Amino acid sequence: xxxxxxxxxxxxxxxxxxxxxxxxxxxxxxxxxxxxxxxxxxxxxxxxxxxxxxxxxxxxxxxxxxxxxxxxxxxxxxxxxxxxxxxxxxxxxxxxxxxxxxxxxxxxxxxxxxx
Numbered sequence: 001x002x003x004x005x006x007x008x009x010x011x012x013x014x015x016x017x018x019x020x021x022x023x024x025x026x027x028x029x030x031x032x033x034x035x036x037x038x039x040x041x042x043x044x045x046x047x048x049x050x051x052x053x054x055x056x057x058x059x060x061x062x063x064x065x066x067x068x069x070x071x072x073x074x075x076x077x078x079x080x081x082x083x084x085x086x087x088x089x090x091x092x093x094x095x096x097x098x099x100x101x102x103x104x105x106x107x108x109x110x111x112x113x114x115x
Contacts, residue, residue, distance in 0.1 A: 046086045049094035049105075054082050056101045071097045 011017055018028035018035075057067045057078070064078040071078065080088050081097070095105050 042091065043086055045091055046089060046094060047084055049091070049098055050081050050084050050086070050089075052103070053094070053097055053101065056098075056103070057082065071100050073097070 009020075011020060016028055016032040018031040019025065021028075023031060053071070057064075062070075064075045064082070068075045068078045073081075077088075081094075098105050
């Protein structure tokens with residue numbers, strides 16, 4: 001049995017995948033804009049949670065190894081949080097870490113205003 005392992009198509013970074021998948025130009029543009037908005041909102045939320053964790057570490061004068069024990073992660077993972085390595089964490093994992101600092105996370109959902 002032979003399994004094809006060569007890439008037949010590679011999309012450029014930030015390309016409009018919806019256009020490449022054959023959606024009509026206007027629909028592709030709309031879907032791409034919506035997906036970019038969702039991605040940026042998730043990244044903003046991750047960055048905010050990481051900032052809160054980093055500030056907690058600084059406020060408590062914790063060494064990364066001490067923070068790791070409290071947060072339930074390894075010391076290198078603490079470094080990743082402090083250095084805001086966004087792709088390495090899920091929002092769920094970051095919320096769990098914030099909870100381990102003794103703080104609550106509240107979520108607010110608002111209707112988007114369209115310009």
